[in-house]
Amino acid sequence: MQNTQKPRVLISNDDGIKSGYMLxxxxxxxxxxxxxxxAPEEEQSGVSHAFTVRRGLSVKKVNLGRDCSSVEAYSMSGTPADCVKFALGHFASHGLSTEGAGPGPFDVCFSGVNQGENSGVSSLYSGTVAGAREAALWGVPGIALSLHGVTPNMLEFAKVFAERVVQNRLFEKIPAGVFWNVNFPKATAETFRGFREARMALGMFTDHYSHEGGLWQLDGDKLWEKQSEDSDDYLLHQGYATITPHRIDQTDEKSLEVINKMLAGNG
Structure with missing residues (x-):
């Protein structure tokens, strides 16, 4: 029998509760x-998977406006990981009490839509990607959505993509322990080249620091064209939206063999 119940969707981000893109x-x-x-009450870009311990978190109900009057929305004093952790680990079962009843399990978690790319090594620093990763830790399909360029066209494509994922229940295709990192390029409707599956690029930023007023300021960019042609950084720079599956398990199997031989005194 076909499931006619609407999917229960959680949305978080790292740009904060006031983000128009998340709205x-x-x-x-x-x-x-x-x-x-x-969502965080303030911007939390670049916090990666940090979460809050040894101090309390505030949770406040928020009105997102007339168009989202049916959306139950909350701001939190913590990070994106805090927001998803609380929503899935507590709110789903208990609501905002310690013994009450919550809405029930979530079917999918979207983190975004973020202003700025989170492809390649950016995904390691990203609070947006951490939101999707935290969902995967709880067994909920997680999808991070990010825009390389701030263009209305790409925001529309991101919305349509999310609608398709929900309407066709494509989130059910995400295996346990995996989450999707989706990035949209700097493009117009005419120059957008469609979607591509992509590996995570490994090229580092061209970091450099300037020293002004006694403070060090970080700046840098990526060497987009020097990345592997099947990587998210490269394809994103060519005008494609990239879908990169990430795994929770970061174990390097080959290194386990090396370590095993070392511990056995054979290496």
Missing amino acids: ALANALVPIAEVYVF
Whole structure:
């Protein structure tokens, strides 16, 4: 029998609860999903997978406006990982009490839509990607959505992609322990070249620091064209939207063999 119940969707981000891009995503999903938002009260870009311990977190209910009147939204004083961790680990079961009932399990978690790319090594630093990773840790399909360029066309493509994922239940194709990192290029509707599956690029930033007023300021960029042609950095720079599957398990199997021989005194 076909499942006719609307999917229950969690949305978070690292740009904060006031992000218009996150609001646009929530608004797009309202007709086809039961939407909840948990987002940081302030911008949390670059915090990676940091979360809060040894101090309390505040959670405040937020009105996202008339277009999202059916969305239950909350701001939190913590990081994106905090937001997803609380929503999945507590709110889903207990709501905002310690013994009450929550809405129930979430079917998918979107993190974004982020302003700025999170491809390649950017994904390691990204609070947006950490939101999707945290969902995967809880067994919930996680999808990070990021825009390389701030263009209305690409925001529309990101919304349509998310709608398709929810409407066709494509999130069910994400295996346990895996999450998707999706990046949209600097492109117009005319120059957008479509979607490509992609590996994570490994090229590092061209980091450099300037010293002004007694402070060190970080700047840098990526060597986009020097990355592998099947990588997210390279393809994103060619005008493609990239879908990169990431794994929770970061174990390097070959190194296990080396370590095993070392411990056995054979290496």
